[in-house]
Every structure is written in structure tokens, then in C-alpha cells.
Amino acid sequence: MPNRTIGLSLRTKTLIYLMAIVTPIFVFSWYASVVSGNETKKQVGSALLQLAKQTHTTLDRDILGISENTIKMIQEPLVQSMAKEMAGTPFELVRQYVALGELMNKYGVSDSFYSGLKYSLLIPVNDPSRYKFAPSYQQLANGVFFVDPKTSPWYKTVFDLKGKGNLQVLDHFGAQGAGKSLTFLRVVKDFATDLKTDIGIIAVTDLQTVLSNDMKAIELPESSEIYFTDRDNRILASKTNKQMGEKVRIPGEWLKQEESNSVVTLDQKTYLLAYHRSYPYDTKLIILTPVSIITSQATQTHRLIVFITAFYVFLILLTVSLFIRTFLRPLRKLGALVRSFVPGKELVLAHPPGRKRDEIGELTLSFFRMTRRLNEMIHERYVMEIKQKETELSMLQQQINPHLLYNTLESIYWHGIALGQKDVAEMVKDLSKLMRIGLSRGRDVISIGEEIEHAEAYLRLQQRRDKTAFRVEWEIDEACLQAQIPKITLQPLLENAIQHGVAKMEEEGRIVIRIRRMDEADIEITVSDNGYKPVDSNRLNAIAGEESPNEGYGIRNVQKRLKLHFGDRYGLFYESNPGGGVTARITIPDQERSGETGGEHHA
Structure with a gap:
């Protein structure tokens, strides 16, 4: 018996011992009832x-x-x-x-x-x-x-x-x-x-x-x-x-x-x-x-025996309850406290530690002090890593964002309207929107809705600039529009889809952008083209994984910013389409729904 209960909790062991005491009582009661009934009959x-x-x-x-x-x-x-x-x-x-x-x-x-x-x-x-x-x-x-x-x-x-x-x-x-x-x-x-x-x-x-x-x-x-x-x-x-x-x-x-x-x-x-x-x-x-x-008389006698037995069991349960309340329950709370501790997060206690001066109270107080010292060390290291990543994000953002003058673009837009150059004016307007959303008033992350506006402006510029007739299809789950995403995530992927996929296909070219919720916590974004050239998706994934540092700057930039914001669980992945072309697949957390970034850092 002792060897079989080694892995059990104290509460379970107590209940087992209680059953070992109570079961013979009920068996005796049942046996007495049966014998009494048989003798009566x-x-x-x-x-x-x-x-x-x-x-x-x-x-x-x-x-x-x-x-x-x-x-x-x-x-x-x-x-x-x-x-x-x-x-x-x-x-x-x-x-x-x-x-x-x-x-x-x-x-x-x-x-x-x-x-x-x-x-x-x-x-x-x-x-x-x-x-x-x-x-x-x-x-x-x-x-x-x-x-x-x-x-x-x-x-x-x-x-x-x-x-x-x-x-x-x-x-x-x-x-x-x-x-x-x-x-x-x-x-x-x-x-x-x-x-x-x-x-x-x-x-x-x-x-x-x-x-x-x-x-x-x-x-x-x-x-x-x-x-x-x-x-x-x-x-x-x-x-x-x-x-x-x-x-x-x-x-x-x-x-x-x-x-x-x-x-x-x-x-x-x-x-x-x-x-x-x-x-x-x-x-x-x-x-x-x-x-x-x-057997009615025997049944009445049996009921009396059951009542006495139940009263005896009640006394035992009362004793066990007091034992659990004064000894096992504090130990169970301490065990739950140990399991709930997450390094870096403050422990929330219903009562201040050390209120009880017995051995369990002293043990709880020592554990609380240890976690506080550990959290202080984790916080110091966390602050250092945050500063390092903020510096790296700032440098990456400066490399991808052109610095143009909004007022000059606005003047060019109205000048084009005045001269009757509506196409030129619209191109300047899209460029202005592209630059404004790209800078996003100093924010590193924007809503998916804003990112879609940025991507639409970019696509219109490309279609007007090169007079290309490729088709663009959007499949958007409106419930995802308020979720957060690093800015200028879609533009590099759309640029690759145009240049390496549908640029020379005229009306046959097709780009499909889908945004949908995968589950309660994650969102999936795909950019798919039907390009006629064969695509090596393994090579693209190698570039995104920084195995080829001298090429694919845009892909590597997007991948690195996604992982810096959301962690290694999320990011960019390429796969070839059966009929030709390639699909770029991005997974990010639904920040609006979950209320957390899901990664190591969120600027």
C-alpha cells in the first residue's frame, strides 16, 4: 500500500485512508442487515x-x-x-x-x-x-x-x-x-x-x-x-x-x-x-x-444501524475536514502558487505572505521572496533586450521608408489637376497616401485596414505607371480589419508578385489577397499570383530564413520584423501553386481579440 501511494497527493491519500476506515463499517452494516433479514424470514x-x-x-x-x-x-x-x-x-x-x-x-x-x-x-x-x-x-x-x-x-x-x-x-x-x-x-x-x-x-x-x-x-x-x-x-x-x-x-x-x-x-x-x-x-x-x-422490522433495525454508522462517518469526515483545512489546504494553495508562477510576472496573492506564523506560512514567505528576486533579474535583462530590438527596428524602418515631402506632393497633385493631367494627379495622390501610411505618424504597427489602404495605393501606382492590366482580387474578413500588423508588410510581397509573376501577362495576370481568421487567436494573410514562371518555393523560404543574406532584402525585412514583433511562432512562408505562380503566407496573432502580442516584444 505505501509503495502504490507514493505518487498521490496528500489529499488523495487521506481520502484513501478514510475509505479504508469507513468501508468495513458499511460492509458490517450490510452484512448485519442481510443476516437479520434472513433470520427473520x-x-x-x-x-x-x-x-x-x-x-x-x-x-x-x-x-x-x-x-x-x-x-x-x-x-x-x-x-x-x-x-x-x-x-x-x-x-x-x-x-x-x-x-x-x-x-x-x-x-x-x-x-x-x-x-x-x-x-x-x-x-x-x-x-x-x-x-x-x-x-x-x-x-x-x-x-x-x-x-x-x-x-x-x-x-x-x-x-x-x-x-x-x-x-x-x-x-x-x-x-x-x-x-x-x-x-x-x-x-x-x-x-x-x-x-x-x-x-x-x-x-x-x-x-x-x-x-x-x-x-x-x-x-x-x-x-x-x-x-x-x-x-x-x-x-x-x-x-x-x-x-x-x-x-x-x-x-x-x-x-x-x-x-x-x-x-x-x-x-x-x-x-x-x-x-x-x-x-x-x-x-x-x-x-x-x-x-x-x-423484513420491515429488520429494515427498521437496519436503518438504525445505518443512522449510527452515518453519524460515526460524519464525525470522521468532520475530523478529516479540519485536518485538510489546517494542513492540506495551505499546502495545496502553496502548490498552486508554485505552478502559477511565470518568470517575469508578479505573483498575485489573496493574502500577504507571512500572515501565518507556522511552518507552511514561513515556507510561503520564502517562496514569495525568491520569486521577487528572480523577477527583478528577469526585468533587468528584459529592458536591455527591448532597447536593443527598438534600435534594430528603427534602423530597418529607416531603410525601407523613403523620406519625401508631403507638401510638395500635395502641390504637384493640384498642379496636375489644374493642367488637366488627371492620371498624373491621381498617381501623385496615391504616392502621397503611400508615403503617409508608410510613415504612419511614427508608429511601427498599424491596423490591417490601414495596411490594405497602403497596398491598394501601391497597386494603383504600379498599374498606372507600367500600363499593366493584371487583375487584383481582395477576399477580406472584415472582422480582421482592426488587428495590428507591422506597417509595409504587404507592399514588398505585392512588388515581388508583380515583377516576378504577372508583369508581362497582361489581362491573364491575377493577384489574389486573402485575409481570414484561422482560429480564435491567429490571422492568416496570403498573397497569391498565377505567374507563368516556375518558382522554387524552397529557395524563397531559405531567403526568408536568412540562409541567403545577399539577396531578397524585402522578404528578409518582412520576415525579421514579423518575428521581432510577434515571436518565432509567426512569420512568412512561401509555397508553390499547382497551376503556376507562388503564394506568400503570413500568420500573425489577432491582437485586438487576444490583447497580447504573442511574441517577445511589441514596440
């Missing part, structure tokens, strides 16, 4: 499984009591005599029908423990139309009904059980429009034929009322669901709004055992499943409880 799961067993036992006991009532009913002589009465006269059949109806009502009313149940006797016949005196089971809630086994799909299932009780969800058993009913069904065997003949089926309907009342008494966690289902997971009774006969969607692998409690995911929600299976009637009891409800 385990304990609650065991409790729910025991509750499922007890509830299932209670429901089985209710069904067993109803089953015993059906056995008693089957043993009733009135029920057993029904097989014989079916072959008797219609009068005897009706009398038997009425007596059996009263017996059914008696069982339903006298059974106070299972109040609300309705008992019926279903007798199979091939032609129910013979018994029109008897309503169907879709018309009455209970009684004696003659049914066609072919129209009752559940009938065969019950008979196949050979006297064993069975639970079925029947539709429309009772008055017209009645809904589904959980029904206990048992075949009635004829004792006179040694149980070889079937008399009918006893049906106990509305069993869901009794079972639902038992389930309502169960106290479950909030949002829990409890279902009493058959072997195919069809709901027989529940405490939810789901309909009887609807299937509970539980993955099959969780319901293969006799009992279990586990965590399952249904519809993107996690539940704790408590499941118990009973074999007398092959039923299941399923309890589903949201895990979020179970």
Missing part, C-alpha cells in the same frame, strides 16, 4: 408453516364433520327406500319426494355448527322430463333433484370414487343466476343390494362459507394471502378477492413436497411461501406473505 417461515398445518387441520375437521353428516343421511331409511320407490306409482314417488325434501331441509337447519350449508339428493335418471313435478338444481338451493348424468360432467367423477367423499366447485347450483359453490359430494349406495347399486349423490353446497369463516379467524401479516386449494391448485376457499375455481400461480417445484416454507417470486414480487398438503381429500393450504412485510 427463517423464523417467520417456520411460524407460518405451523399456522398452515393448524389451519389445514381445522379445515379438514370441518370437512370430516360434513362427511359424517352425509354418512348419517345415507343410512336414513327414507333415503335407502328411494330405490324401491322409483319403481312405484307416481303418487308414491311424489310422496317419497316430499318426504326426502323435508329430510334435506332438516339436516340443513338442525346443523347449527355448520350453519348455512344446504343438503341435496341428486338422483340419476335417463329422462328427467318424466319428473316435471320436481324443479332442477338450477332452480332451488336444496332439495331432491332428478338429473341426467350425461349433462353433468362432474357426476362420473364422483361415482368413480365408489362412495368416497369429494370436493367440487359447481356452477349455478341453486337459484337462477347463482354463482359458484364449493360442494361436498358422496355417492349413495343401496344397502339392500350389498352396496352394488347406486341410488344417487348427496351434495352439501355452500361449503366455502364455513371454510372462509374458519380462515378469517387466522391472524396473518399485512397483505398476506391464504388459499385452500385442490390437488390442481384450484381455489376452494380463500381470504382474497380471487374467485373459486381460479388457479393459484405457484411454481410446481414448490408444491411437490408434503410441506415446505421457502421464498418465491410471483409477478416480480418476492413472497414467503408456507405450504401444507393433506391427503384425505388431497387438498393444499397455501400462505403467501410479502417478504417486505416480514
